[in-house]
Amino acid sequence: MRYLPLTSADRASMLETxxxxxxxxxxxxxxxxxxxxxxxxxxSHLGEMQVERxxxxxxxxxxxxxxxxxxxxxxxxxxxxxxxxxxxxxxxxFLTAYTPYQPEIAQGTLQYLFEFQTQVASIxxxxxxxxxxxxxxxxxxxxxxxxxxxxRRKKAVLSGGVHPHYxxxxxxxxxxxxxxxAGRDGNPEQQATVEELDDLIDDQTACVxxxxxDVFGRVQDHTKLAEVCHAKGALLVVVFTEAVAFxxxxxxxxxxxxxVCGEGQSIGNALNYGGPYVGLFATTQKLVRQMPxxxxxxTVDQDGKRGFVLTLSxxxxxxxxxxxxxxxxxxxxxxxxxxxxxxxxxxxxxxxRLATLNHENACKAADALDAVPGVTVVNDxxxxxxxxxxxxxxxxxxxxxxxxxxxxxxxLSRLYPNRSDLDNYLLVAVTETNTDDDIAALADALKEAxx
Amino acid sequence: MTxxxxxxxxxxxxxxxxxxxxxxxxxTGVDLPEPKGTKSRLGGLDRDSDVGLxxxxxxxxxRHFTRLSQKNFGIDxxxxxxxxxxxxxxxxxxxxxxxxxxxxxxxxxxxxxxxxGALELMDQCAHWLLVLTGMPAVAMSPAAGAQGELxxxxxxxxxxxxxxxxxxxxxxxxxxxxxxxxxAAACGFxxxxxxATEDGRVDLxxxxxxxxxxxxxxxxxxxxxxxLFERDVRKIADLVHEAGGYFYCDGANFNAIVGRVRPADxxxxxxxxxxxxxxxxPHGGGGPGSGPVVFSDALAPFAPIPYVVxxxxxFRLVETADENDGTKPFGRLKGFHGQMGMFIRALxxxxxxxxxxxxxxxxxxxxxxxxxxxxxxxxxxxxxxGYCMHEALFDDGFLKDTGxxxxxxxxxxxxxxxxxxxxxxxxxxxxALLVEPTETETKESIDEFCxxxxxxxxxxxxxxxxxxxxxxxxxxxxxxxxxxxxxxPVLRWKPETA
Numbered sequence: 001m002r003y004l005p006l007t008s009a010d011r012a013s014m015l016e017t018x019x020x021x022x023x024x025x026x027x028x029x030x031x032x033x034x035x036x037x038x039x040x041x042x043x044s045h046l047g048e049m050q051v052e053r054x055x056x057x058x059x060x061x062x063x064x065x066x067x068x069x070x071x072x073x074x075x076x077x078x079x080x081x082x083x084x085x086x087x088x089x090x091x092x093x094f095l096t097a098y099t100p101y102q103p104e105i106a107q108g109t110l111q112y113l114f115e116f117q118t119q120v121a122s123i124x125x126x127x128x129x130x131x132x133x134x135x136x137x138x139x140x141x142x143x144x145x146x147x148x149x150x151x152r153r154k155k156a157v158l159s160g161g162v163h164p165h166y167x168x169x170x171x172x173x174x175x176x177x178x179x180x181x182a183g184r185d186g187n188p189e190q191q192a193t194v195e196e197l198d199d200l201i202d203d204q205t206a207c208v209x210x211x212x213x214d215v216f217g218r219v220q221d222h223t224k225l226a227e228v229c230h231a232k233g234a235l236l237v238v239v240f241t242e243a244v245a246f247x248x249x250x251x252x253x254x255x256x257x258x259x260v261c262g263e264g265q266s267i268g269n270a271l272n273y274g275g276p277y278v279g280l281f282a283t284t285q286k287l288v289r290q291m292p293x294x295x296x297x298x299t300v301d302q303d304g305k306r307g308f309v310l311t312l313s314x315x316x317x318x319x320x321x322x323x324x325x326x327x328x329x330x331x332x333x334x335x336x337x338x339x340x341x342x343x344x345x346x347x348x349x350x351x352x353r354l355a356t357l358n359h360e361n362a363c364k365a366a367d368a369l370d371a372v373p374g375v376t377v378v379n380d381x382x383x384x385x386x387x388x389x390x391x392x393x394x395x396x397x398x399x400x401x402x403x404x405x406x407x408x409x410x411x412l413s414r415l416y417p418n419r420s421d422l423d424n425y426l427l428v429a430v431t432e433t434n435t436d437d438d439i440a441a442l443a444d445a446l447k448e449a450x451x
Numbered sequence: 452m453t454x455x456x457x458x459x460x461x462x463x464x465x466x467x468x469x470x471x472x473x474x475x476x477x478x479t480g481v482d483l484p485e486p487k488g489t490k491s492r493l494g495g496l497d498r499d500s501d502v503g504l505x506x507x508x509x510x511x512x513x514r515h516f517t518r519l520s521q522k523n524f525g526i527d528x529x530x531x532x533x534x535x536x537x538x539x540x541x542x543x544x545x546x547x548x549x550x551x552x553x554x555x556x557x558x559x560x561x562x563x564x565x566x567x568g569a570l571e572l573m574d575q576c577a578h579w580l581l582v583l584t585g586m587p588a589v590a591m592s593p594a595a596g597a598q599g600e601l602x603x604x605x606x607x608x609x610x611x612x613x614x615x616x617x618x619x620x621x622x623x624x625x626x627x628x629x630x631x632x633x634x635a636a637a638c639g640f641x642x643x644x645x646x647a648t649e650d651g652r653v654d655l656x657x658x659x660x661x662x663x664x665x666x667x668x669x670x671x672x673x674x675x676x677x678x679l680f681e682r683d684v685r686k687i688a689d690l691v692h693e694a695g696g697y698f699y700c701d702g703a704n705f706n707a708i709v710g711r712v713r714p715a716d717x718x719x720x721x722x723x724x725x726x727x728x729x730x731x732x733p734h735g736g737g738g739p740g741s742g743p744v745v746f747s748d749a750l751a752p753f754a755p756i757p758y759v760v761x762x763x764x765x766f767r768l769v770e771t772a773d774e775n776d777g778t779k780p781f782g783r784l785k786g787f788h789g790q791m792g793m794f795i796r797a798l799x800x801x802x803x804x805x806x807x808x809x810x811x812x813x814x815x816x817x818x819x820x821x822x823x824x825x826x827x828x829x830x831x832x833x834x835x836x837g838y839c840m841h842e843a844l845f846d847d848g849f850l851k852d853t854g855x856x857x858x859x860x861x862x863x864x865x866x867x868x869x870x871x872x873x874x875x876x877x878x879x880x881x882x883a884l885l886v887e888p889t890e891t892e893t894k895e896s897i898d899e900f901c902x903x904x905x906x907x908x909x910x911x912x913x914x915x916x917x918x919x920x921x922x923x924x925x926x927x928x929x930x931x932x933x934x935x936x937x938x939x940p941v942l943r944w945k946p947e948t949a
Contacts, residue, residue: 001808003540005893006815014822014894018838023814026821026838027711029680034716036810042582045805048544055799058575059553061568065561072558075786082481084513086550089735092527093520096541099737101533101873104926105865108523109736112516115470118943122503128942131737134594137786165786172755172782176608176639219494249496263786270550273569274559274787275594276739288940294737299936302921307928311936317597317633318876322642327633329597330727334735341516344470345480347506352498356486363489381494402562410560417771432483 001045063407065271069438070407071365073385073429074215074415075136075163075241076274077266079354080433085268085341089334099294099330103309104301109333110308113296116340123246123351124260125253126282130293131310132336133279133328136263140166140209140239141173142281142292142326143259147207147235148179149325150290156207157200157234158183160192161214163241164415170209180204188216188378188387188412188425194224201228207235207259212252213242215415217382217427219249226256235259243267243280243339244431245383247355259283268342269335278335289315292326354432358384361439362430368443369428374450378425385429387412391450394426400449406441464927467518471944474505480512503946522927523736524870530896532823534842534873534885535628535676537706537728539816542803545732545796554795559787563768569791570766573759576794579801580724580743583809584705585715588751590744590758592789596703599723599742600634600670602755602784606721606746607668607697608638609753609781618667618696624653626677626877631670631701640667647879651677651835651844659690668697673717674704676877677835678820678842678885688718697721697750705729706889707817707841710810720747726790730797741793756780757788815890816841819897823888826901830908834880841889847882849908854916857882860907862922862930867903 006014011023020026027035046054065078072078089095093108100106100113113131120129133139144156156174158167158181171181182200184192197208208229213219226236238252240262246252252260264278265271283291289312297311317324346354362384370377374391390397394411401408412425430439459466491497507515524531531538549555557569577589590606593599604621611618621640623631625647632642643661648654653671669691673681681687688698700714700722706729708714714722726732726741734740746754757770768788772780804812817840824833824843832848847857861871861884873885888897911919923929 039806042806063565096525108519273791317629322632322636333737
């Protein structure tokens with residue numbers, strides 16, 4: 001086997017040094033009958049060529065998102081990833097390193113984590129960010145748990161604009177820690193007002209969670225909500241699914257948010273059918289010690305040179321065990337590197353232009369779709385994703401579009417399976433990758449499907 | 452010859468500023484089309500201030516990250532015997548196939564008809580895990596080992612709730628990884644620590660004495676964190692089951708037994724598998740991992756959504772609980788369906804090895820560790836007697852009275868060109884040194900490492916503590932002041948204020 005270097009002569013001489021008669025003898029602690037004497041019932045080893053052939057056969061059974069006009073979003077977005085990103089993350093020194101437990105020989109990882117934290121804090125408008133979480137949904141759940149720790153309260157109010165998967169993950173995380181998750185049902189036709197959310201805040205409310213832009217694509221100012229939360233001793237958590245947006249819209253930090261977290265996949269990471277992604281997590285200086293996850297900090301070495309280390313680890317499970325701020329250990333290292341490299345390439349000008357192009361393409365698509373009989377654009381405001389109401393159930397229409405080689409969007413019925421009132425709504429995401437021809441193809445396909 | 456250079460660089464060891472210290476306004480590393488100036492529909496929330504990102508060209512970015520990479524030690528760089536982390540070779544074919552557009556360029560919400568190959572791949576990966584563990588069910592969605600633990604313990608909590616039982620105590624050996632107690636606490640359990648015996652295993656009598664009708668179960672790592680197989684594992688399983696609890700097995704060390712022992716035959720109810728350990732998906736400087744969880748029949752109905760099922764009309768992704776099929780999912784753990792990119796790599800790894808190669812891999816891992824143990828045991832102090840599994844554990848007894856600590860020795864090992872072993876874990880062993888060579892190392896590299904360690908141990912024992920206190924000497928940075936970092940945390944770059 002090509003990865004296993006020991007020869008029979010090696011094995012024999014090593015067993016002799018050990019003083020064992022066979023490898024099986026080394027397994028003598030295994031209870032009787034549990035040690036298998038033959039390989040399990042699975043295929044035998046394959047050469048590299050055969051493995052590649054098998055995987056290509058599986059790949060061939062899928063429709064790649066970039067192989068057809070594609071308008072799917074709802075928490076994952078197709079963006080162009082510069083070739084440099086993939087080059088950097090495949091360098092073995094990054095790819096095959098681990099958590100920087102020995103900082104003297106991990107300054108590469110530590111320095112990019114410090115840069116990553118700075119980039120995340122910058123785009124969200126917050127003081128500090130951690131070294132990443134698993135994804136946007138788990139970040140949202142961890143933010144709620146953090147708010148509960150910080151306020152010593154046990155209730156979270158989730159706005160109806162929060163992605164239903166984020167809500168489900170939050171409920172899953174909270175269900176066994178006596179934390180109540182309250183909130184409103186999402187409605188693409190009507191946004192919750194500050195007053196409606198205010199009514200749900202009581203003296204046990206640790207935080208209010210809103211999404212910005214929200215799951216239906218709307219862009220809403222939360223400055224007033226932050227004031228309302230703070231007046232009642234609760235924190236404002238702003239989650240997001242599209243990290244490109246902050247190149248075009250005001251940062252959540254500018255609203256007075258206490259925790260800002262969400263999905264970083266859009267920058268530098270492929271769609272990967274849902275993972276691995278990278279959770280971004282930022283907060284204020286005041287709350288930094290309540291944060292979950294790893295943090296990289298600046299320091300100096302023995303010779304007085306600047307260097308970086310993992311820090312504030314007394315929050316973490318390997319020190320605090322059952323009293324840790326979270327059980328997270330491994331995070332999304334390489335995905336955060338991809339984010340950092342892409343963001344470094346973009347820079348101020350590139351990031352803002354990328355965001356503008358996304359928005360302009362989305363405006364173009366919204367106008368094109370609004371002109372299709374049977375389609376109404378619901379949103380007044382949006383960044384690169386908006387909701388349309390169709391004259392037919394969206395799930396059926398999406399299937400019809402597949403037959404026309406168009407991936408038309410995400411039907412809200414897939415996100416809200418128990419909400420028949422949302423059956424006719426479709427969520428459409430438009431990025432810099434969509435051409436005018438793509439938009440025309442979507443409009444034409446919808447016209448036929450709805451005729 | 453030591454002298455300082457004008458730049459601070461030392462030949463190929465190059466100093467590298469932060470990107471924020473290198474940028475120039477107006478520079479960029481991407482060429483994007485000129486926006487058309489469309490009137491915005493951003494709800495009046497158009498960004499009105501700079502983000503604060505530096506501008507760099509593509510060549511600057513490439514050079515920056517190349518230079519940073521050169522300050523890192525990876526498996527590709529050299530021997531990396533970081534115990535409990537399983538730093539084995541990461542095959543490049545796995546990277547190549549994970550980037551096939553038909554696999555990487557799939558949106559998680561694409562209609563099922565357009566992702567049949569992806570669902571089949573997840574199903575195949577699941578099938579390999581089920582056969583290798585002998586278990587009836589698997590949840591693929593957990594993002595990493597720690598989330599796998601969460602998945603397993605939540606299923607236990609859900610099963611207890613379904614039984615209407617308010618069992619809240621979880622037994623955890625004191626040698627357990629910190630994620631175990633942290634996970635149990637996150638699921639609303641209290642943690643009760645089980646002591647170890649003189650030979651590094653669960654103290655069966657102490658364990659039995661702790662059982663009661665408030666015990667939800669045990670979280671036991673097997674092989675355990677001391678690198679030993681729990682001889683009494685079946686007895687432990689029987690006892691916890693008789694007491695009405697469940698057996699969560701932490702599968703972090705499954706790599707020692709894969710293809711040779713099926714955890715199902717040991718009586719477990721749930722176990723997570725770190726794909727980045729046993730099945731060699733890259734550690735990536737700290738993730739992404741992937742932690743599928745296998746379940747017994749007792750826990751399978753509580754597995755989280757979403758999951759893949761095979762039907763007459765192809766594969767289907769179940770995203771909501773169906774009351775009619777008898778399942779009661781405890782919820783959703785992740786935004787989408789799991790770490791697909793890791794499933795691809797793990798499946799390529801499993802197919803490459805096959806059932807014969809996986810068995811060989813675990814055997815060679817155990818052989819390498821025992822060989823290393825045999826080579827070092829006379830000069831270092833072995834924590835527990837007997838054969839080890841995939842990693843060898845030493846305590847710091849051999850450094851007694853030398854003035855040299857485990858940390859000091861590790862730093863000197865760095866100068867010798869190796870990544871050190873895991874230090875100070877497990878906590879039950881004083882000054883622990885946990886060494887895991889893995890199966891992809893040659894006998895020659897293990898010999899070279901052992902020779903170097905023996906050389907250093909001799910040096911420590913001959914009274915040269917000062918040398919060790921100041922190691923490493925030859926690295927891009929020398930020992931870093933972690934106390935200062937924590938006392939006044941600087942967690943981001945900020946522009947200098949005038």
